[in-house]
Amino acid sequence: MGQEDRHPLSPRLGHCPEGLPRSAYLDADWQAREMATIFARHWIMVGRLADFTPGTMRRVTVGTAPVIVARTTVGALSAYHNSCPHRGSELCRTEVEEIGRLIRCPYHAFAYAAEDGRLVATGHARPTQDFDRAAHGLRPVAHKVWNGFLFLSLAKDPPPLHADVPLSTLDNWPMADLVTGHRWQAELACNWKTFWENYSECLHCPGIHPELCDMVPVYGRGIMGATEAHDWQPGQPAQPNLRPGAASWTPDGALCAPPFPDLTDQERAAGYTFVTLWPTAYVVAHADYVRSVRIEPLGPERTRLTAEWHFAPETLPALDPAAVAAFAITVLEQDGTAAEMNQRGIRSPAFTAARLMPEEYEIHNFHRWILSEMEDRP
Numbered sequence: 388m389g390q391e392d393r394h395p396l397s398p399r400l401g402h403c404p405e406g407l408p409r410s411a412y413l414d415a416d417w418q419a420r421e422m423a424t425i426f427a428r429h430w431i432m433v434g435r436l437a438d439f440t441p442g443t444m445r446r447v448t449v450g451t452a453p454v455i456v457a458r459t460t461v462g463a464l465s466a467y468h469n470s471c472p473h474r475g476s477e478l479c480r481t482e483v484e485e486i487g488r489l490i491r492c493p494y495h496a497f498a499y500a501a502e503d504g505r506l507v508a509t510g511h512a513r514p515t516q517d518f519d520r521a522a523h524g525l526r527p528v529a530h531k532v533w534n535g536f537l538f539l540s541l542a543k544d545p546p547p548l549h550a551d552v553p554l555s556t557l558d559n560w561p562m563a564d565l566v567t568g569h570r571w572q573a574e575l576a577c578n579w580k581t582f583w584e585n586y587s588e589c590l591h592c593p594g595i596h597p598e599l600c601d602m603v604p605v606y607g608r609g610i611m612g613a614t615e616a617h618d619w620q621p622g623q624p625a626q627p628n629l630r631p632g633a634a635s636w637t638p639d640g641a642l643c644a645p646p647f648p649d650l651t652d653q654e655r656a657a658g659y660t661f662v663t664l665w666p667t668a669y670v671v672a673h674a675d676y677v678r679s680v681r682i683e684p685l686g687p688e689r690t691r692l693t694a695e696w697h698f699a700p701e702t703l704p705a706l707d708p709a710a711v712a713a714f715a716i717t718v719l720e721q722d723g724t725a726a727e728m729n730q731r732g733i734r735s736p737a738f739t740a741a742r743l744m745p746e747e748y749e750i751h752n753f754h755r756w757i758l759s760e761m762e763d764r765p
Contacts, residue, residue, distance in 0.1 A: 392393055393462065393617070393619075393745075394619060394620055394621065396614070396621055397614055397615070397619055398614055398615060398748050398749075399435070399615055399745040399746060399748060400615070400743065400744075400745040400747070400751060401663065402745075403522050403742055403743055403744060403745065403749060404742075404743050404751055404755055405741070405742060406579070406740050406741030406742070406750065407741070407754050407757070407758075408739065408740050409547075409733060409738055409740060411578075411580065411737055412578040412580065412581060412686060412687070412688075412733045413578070413687055413688065413733065413734065415686075415687050416431045416651040417430055417687070417719070418497070418578075418684065418686070418687045420713065421444060421683070421757075422450045422451045423450075423763065424760055424761045425666050425757070425760045425761065426449070426450030426451070426541075426666065426684070427449075427450050427452070427541045427542065428540065428541070428542045428545065428546065428550050429542075429545070429549060429665070429666055429667070429761070430531065430538035430539070430540045430545060430546075430549070430664075430668075431449045431450065431538060431539050431540065431632050431667045431762075432536055432537070432538050432555070432664065432667045432668040432679070432681050433449070433456065433537050433538070433539055433590075433681075434447075434536070434537055434681075434695075435535055435536060435565075435567055435695070435697070436464070436532050436536070437535065437566065437567070438456065438533055438567065439456050439458050439464070439537065440483075441459065441460050441461065441462045442458065442459070442460040442485055442487070443457075443458060443460045443480050443483050443484065444456065444457040444458075444478070444483070444484055444490060444501070445479070445482065445483045445487055445488060445496065445739060446469060446479045446481075446482055446483075447539070448682045448683070448703045449528065449539045449540070451647060452468060452528075452541055453468070453469040453470070454466055454467065454468060454469055454528050454539060455467050455468075455469045455478060455479045455490075455735060456507070456537065456539070457486060457501045458488060458532070459501050459502055460487065460488075461484075461487065463501075463502045464532075464537075465502060465503065465504065465527070466527065466528040466529070466530045467499065467525040467526060467527055467528055467540055467760055468525070468526040468528060469488075469506055469692060470526070471492040471494065471495075471508075471524065471691055472497075472506075472513075472523045472524065473492065473494075473495055473523070473703055474494065474495065474500075476492055476493065476494035476495070477493075478490055478491075478492055478493070478525075478744045480544060483591070483676075486501050486601065487501075488500065488501055488502075489501060489507060489634075490504075490525065492510075495509075495510045495512065496508070496510030496511065496715065497509050497510055497512075497523045498510070499597070501659065503524075504523070504524045504525030504526075504527055505520075505524045506520045506521075506523050506524050510557070510761055512736065515721055518543065523629040527543075528540070528541060529542065529543075529545050533548060533554065534557055534562035534563060534670075535539075535562050535565060535697075536668075536670075536679065536695070541664060543569065543595065543742060548664065549665050550662055550663065550664050551661075551663040551665075552661075552662055552663075554662075555663055556660060556725070557660070557662060557670070557672055557677075559647070559650050559651060559654060560647055560649075560651065560672050560677060561647060561649070561699065562649070562677065563657075563701070564696060564699065564702065565676075565697035565698060565700075566699075566700045567695050567696070567697055568676075568696050568697065568698045568706075568708030568711075569695065569696040569708035569709055569711070569712045570693065570694070570695050571692075571693075571694045571695075571712060571716055572691065572692065572693050572694075572717070573691070573692045573719070573720070573723055574685065574689060574690070574691050574692075575690045575691075575692065575723045575726055575727040576683075576688060576689065576727045576730060576731075577689075577690055577723075577727050577729065577730035578687060578688055578690065578730060579666075579682055579683070579684040579690045580753075580757070581690075581726045581729050581730050581733070582682060582690055582692070582726045583665075583666075583682065583753060584662060584720070584721070584729075584750045584753065585722050585725055585726045585729065586663075586669065586722070586749045586752055587697045587747070587749035588611070588727065588746060588747045588749060588750055589606050589609055589610055589611045589746070590609045590744065590746055590747065591725055592607065593606075593607050593608075593609055595721050595722070595724075595725050596718055596721055596722075598714070598717055598718070599718050599721075601630060602629060602633060602636065602640060602714070603628055603629060603658075604630055605626070605628065609746065610746060611749075613625070615746055622625040626641055627656060627658070628657055628658040629658035629659075632653060633658065633683045634646075634655075634658065634674060634675075635658065635673045635674055635675050635676070636651070636659060636673055636678075636714055636715055637710075637711055637714055638657070638710065638713050638714045642675045642710045643702075643706045643710075644675045644698065644699065644702035644705070644706055645675070645702070646671070646675055647674065647699070647702075650674060650679075650682055650762075654674070655674045658673065658674070659672070659673055660672045660673075661764075665753070665756060666682070667681060667682060667683075668680060668681045668682065672716075676696055676698050676711060677696075677697045677698075678694065678695070678696050678697070678712075678715055679694070679695050680692060680693070680694045680695075680719070681693040681694075688730060692719065692723065694712075694715065694716070694719060696708055696711060696712045697714075719748070
């Protein structure tokens, strides 16, 4: 069976397309365009809503924009640009600061209502009649909560939250009630797209991830799922994703806690369920816990990863979150090393663009999305 005879329902590409140009991974101008289009428009995950404590404001970054997330003492949520409309001073100077009903500029004491951003007081200044107080409130940033995760968008009219599967995919997990038990961060010497591309294929898995390939045997074949096999046909019997005896992504494959009660037999048997949220994060739901990974560009060749492990609160006293996280951290560290290796090679003047393989269909989809988002925006 030749590649040209692949089944039409297979996700494999029927050709080997060219990837993004070398400049997409190295040039400051290219990344500035991404920040001004993709990251200024789409929803950016900034963490769990529960991590933003009532009675505080917290600094975050959305693309290149400094933003504050404020929660009043009764939990009302709002987000604003971290810039005072008076003369531009930052409002939140440290990572987290306490607030009451007001957000007060530390420079000239202009004060704004935390709940809706309206200007309440101008400190020692006495504006003249031509000053329109209503037009000089804090500049809002759109926010939404999905499954307990907080997303922000700089756009006045943000698009729908972009996911590779229906957003209802995780409905049987008690997502909003989960609490963060472990957090891991790393800064990688690679472009943010280099890491996303590594995430999007498994041709690298046999050579980079021995532990993962042992846990998920299909990965050892260089594919992410059975439908990617060269000879796949509909109707072939489904095989378990995890190795015999394994039920979750833990160091020994055993469940770290009772499975979530509302999961179907199929969801428990799958071993993992991925939801990809371009450009900013992915979520992996297991039978006993959920993991999220955020990708934050720091420069053309610098990316921050933040991985968090989320558990049912009643299970945390009986488990060691760091021990649960150890398996995925091994995989993430291997992915980071691979992405940095790839980035170093991209710097070579001999490299002009990738030539993608049929199994790299998700990278091809990612590239087309990137170009479309950049080209369609002013």
